[in-house]
Amino acid sequence: MRRMNITGLGWSGSRTSAAPELAHFYANVLGLPLAHHEADFWVFTLPDGRNVEVFGEGYAGKQHMVTGPVVGFAVEDLPSAAEELRAAGVELLGEPGPTWQHFRGPDGNVYELVAD
Template identity: 75%
Template sequence: MEITGLGWLGTRTRHASELADFYGNVLGLPLTHQEEGFWVFELPEGRNVEVFADDHRGKGHFDTGPVAGFAVQDLPAAVAELRAAGVELLGEPGPTWQHFRGPDGNVYELVTG
């Protein structure tokens, strides 16, 4: 598998609105999407940083802290490599991502990139 860069970062936190305010007003990241308990900010190269409220649906597996997404050119091949290596995959692959648990117990993901 060839990692091409950091492709995404997401944080699920009970301090989501404070973190979103920090990303937007202190770090100066542009807000590109917002809905109840969910914010998306854009990095200069076009990648996303996302903030999820603790009770936001569908992100309960983000239980170890911020989740880093590693960009890969061929997501299906990279997922197959994880599977072959016996890595614990979390859920089914999305159209552009696959979450997995690293050997340190933390959640990570692969993203199309």
């Protein structure tokens, strides 16, 4: 059986009722540069170029993120890795994005694969 090649953590996102406070913390305490902002959505860039995102409760499209922060595992071949999850009986959440696929882990939490 082929095994996906995880190359590292590729993304992190938090959907929270305290989104402005968390965004302020990322910017002003952790010192992460703000790469993008719109209503209820902030994107910060890590030194390696990967992103950390903050979603307010009103941001559309992230309603499945209710278990806490979501981490994305970077993989070399996203379509193959998602198919491996499917073949293993893992619940894939929603349609895949151009560079990601969310899934539910055996602990009930939401995770994602992200193209490296």
